[in-house]
Amino acid sequence: MRDAEPKMAWEATRRGIAEAMADIDGALPGSVVVRHMRCGKSSCACKADPPTLHGPYIQWTRTVDGKTVTKLLTEDQLTRYQPWFDNARRLKELTAMLQIASVHAVERHEGWTTPAKDD
Template sequence: MSPTPAQQARAARLTAQIAELTQAGFILPGTLTDRMTRCGYANCRCHADPPQLHGPYHQWTRKINGKTVTRILSDDQLADYQPWFDNHKRLRELITELEELSLEIAENDPRWNR
């Protein structure tokens, strides 16, 4: 089954955006979170009532060979790498949209009803 002209145009837009994104630079996979923590010192302000936690700490978590790896980023590192994290997120969104379009076309193929 051939895609409709509208589906072909949508796929062309998606692939052009993916190409543009990959030309733009680097991507970093993983999850970024800001954490506030308590330390191990009983008399520290983080154990007071109300607590004044330490942080925020910029935490980057990802999988390497099936294991979770976490790194703490400095403010400078976060500023440098944030566009790379944003690029990865956008790339995943575009690929998911292209996959959904492809599935829609494949599922509407009349040859499945043989």
């Protein structure tokens, strides 16, 4: 039965993605950047050549209710929560994979052809 093969492949793909998603513990949205900055004092070492910049400042930025929210993290906090930032990135990747697999499953089921990419 040829129709069963694509369905079995789809189920295996979906199941694999679902299992990978189930392994994710926590996930923190947003981005983390580490910054070194200059201050406004003209006599500060951060204005020297070469400069000794202030920092590191670890900033976690995310959107809450349409507004940008930034929190400063300590190095210990970054170490503690880095796996959750990594998990959020992995969750986005898995969601994209599931969406692509779903589109392919619908196209196969409906007999639609995928538009060719422009080169």
